[in-house]
Amino acid sequence: MNILLLGSGGREHALAWKMTQSKQCSQLYIAPGNAGTSRHGINVSIGVNDFEAQKNFCLANNITLVVVGPEEPLVKGVYDFYKQDEALKHIIVIGPSAYGAQLEGSKAFSKKFMQRHNIPTAAYAEFDETNFEDGRKYIQQHSLPIVLKADGLAAGKGVVICYSRDEALKVFEEMIVHKQFGDASAKVVIEQFLSGIEVSVFVLTNGKDYKIIGHAKDYKRIGEGDTGPNTGGMGCVSPVPFVTPGFLAKVEETIIKPTVDGLHKEGVVYNGFIFFGLIKVENEPYVIEYNCRMGDPETEVVMPLLQNDLVALFLALDNDTLKNTTIDFDTRACCTVVAVSGGYPGDYEKNKTITGLASSFEEDTLVFHAGTLQQNEAVVTNGGRVLAVSAYGKDIQQAVTTSKKALEQISFEGMYFRRDIGYEFE
Known part of the structure; x- marks a missing residue:
């Protein structure tokens, strides 16, 4: 089948990498994509919120599956746009309706939802x-x-x-x-304010059934030791040592199941990912936030550890066979470390040439592009977060070491990355 993926970040590169491993993916298009996604499909210069241009493209290219990466088009109603259009409604769209996307799009909406369904939160x-x-x-x-x-x-x-x-x-x-x-x-x-340690859990749901597809710990602060301003994420590790089977069972029973049951009871149309941003307070999980899509850079560790065919999972959402699906995970650890532009998360310059991308990295290393652009033969920076280098390891420490080794072979003017991702699990 022909698939259209919306977005241009590291999350989208990881999704593109994963989807093109599926035998069911004939041709992948990414709108607008980046220098990395072009290795897995064809980038098309259509904006994530340009629904009319997407319509014309889908009809011209026989698209049967649309996967929405970022939150903004979901909140703006991309799912509803497709499903309310006679020419497009046959297309499977991975993402919630605009009403369902309010779980992320409105903090007040999500808090009221949690209150109605007795879901633990601040x-x-x-x-x-x-x-x-x-x-x-x-x-x-x-x-x-x-x-x-x-x-x-x-x-x-x-x-x-x-x-x-x-x-x-x-x-x-x-x-x-x-x-x-x-x-x-x-x-x-x-x-x-809740004091504890944070973790994110990711679920695929059709608004009735669900499957947990992974979890990760993100590092938001720019500086080592979790200092300085917040960013979009400087790195991630998975699996997280404190997420024991007992803790995950508690998360499922008190948070995930009531959330999906709540969507079903309220008739909310939801056909995609739920990102549960959680905090563990004295061994009890609380919801800090919901997101209506995969996280970035969490996708860059969740997708490498997920062993299922991702396209098959998307089809299971649509044909109501998700409940019969078994989710399989790689038994190794995975870490991603993000290389950012100098000055990020404040002002930064673009168009810095990136070198070292063709280096011979250690086996089990994946370089996901985030803010990059292909300019003739060169790849240049095009954002604050530029690259996310993921690596497998027998444990988090080995995965972090392998990721950093790869980053030491890559360079661009002003490049910075945190060297202490996963520091509390050493």
Whole structure:
């Protein structure tokens, strides 16, 4: 079958790599893709939110499966666009409806959903300009630290942990009064701070049945030892040592099953991934956030460890055979380390030539492109996160070592990567 994959990051390169291993994938197209995805299919210059251009392309190229990588087109209703169009509705779309995508697109929506279905999460309240003063009073009476979240999508920058009430009041005002994130911060969710260790669990679901396809621990801070500003993710490891079978069973019973059952009971159309952003507090799991797609860079460790045919899993979602599917995992560990542009997550320059991509890396090393662009014979930087180098190992330490060895053979002006991914599991 002909498949269209939407997106251009490391997540999409990992999905492209995985899907083209399937005998059911005849031709893969990636819109818009990057220098790495072009090794697995044909890049097409169509934006992820340009639904009309996607329609024309799908009809011209006999597309039967569309896989949506990033969250924005899902929140904007790409699933609904296809399913409400007579010419497109036969196409299988991997992703939730716009209503279902509110699990990620609206913090207030997801918190209310969790409340309705008794899913463990931090206590919260929501405010907008109509009850702004009530919000100020709430902050002044709240214990510290306190978490403020822009309700909508804010490119990963809409969550602030405040350690003083003055800071919290300032952030609250910036978000609502000064519209720091535009419409995304018209409403703000204020949350109890939970102290613990984070992990993400990934599920495929058709809104009724589900399968866990992996888990990972992401490293968000730019600096070693988890210091400095948050980024989109500097690396990942899987499997996570503290995710024991007992803990995962608890996650499934108290969080995953109630979430999918809740979607089913409420008639929510959901045909794709759920990313459960969790925190372990004294051996109890709580939901920090839902995402309605795979994570990045988590995909770069989850896909290498997933042994199933990914396209077959997508078809099982559609033909209602997911419940009969067994998920198989590689028994090794996997680590990915992200190389970023100098200055990231602040201002950075693009168009820096990348060298070393043709090096002879150790076996079991995978180089996934994120922010890259093919310029004639050269590959150049085209984003803050440039490459994610994944490697297998008998344990996390060996996987990290192998990944770093590969990164030491790659270079571009200003290149930086964290050398301590997985440090707490040494």
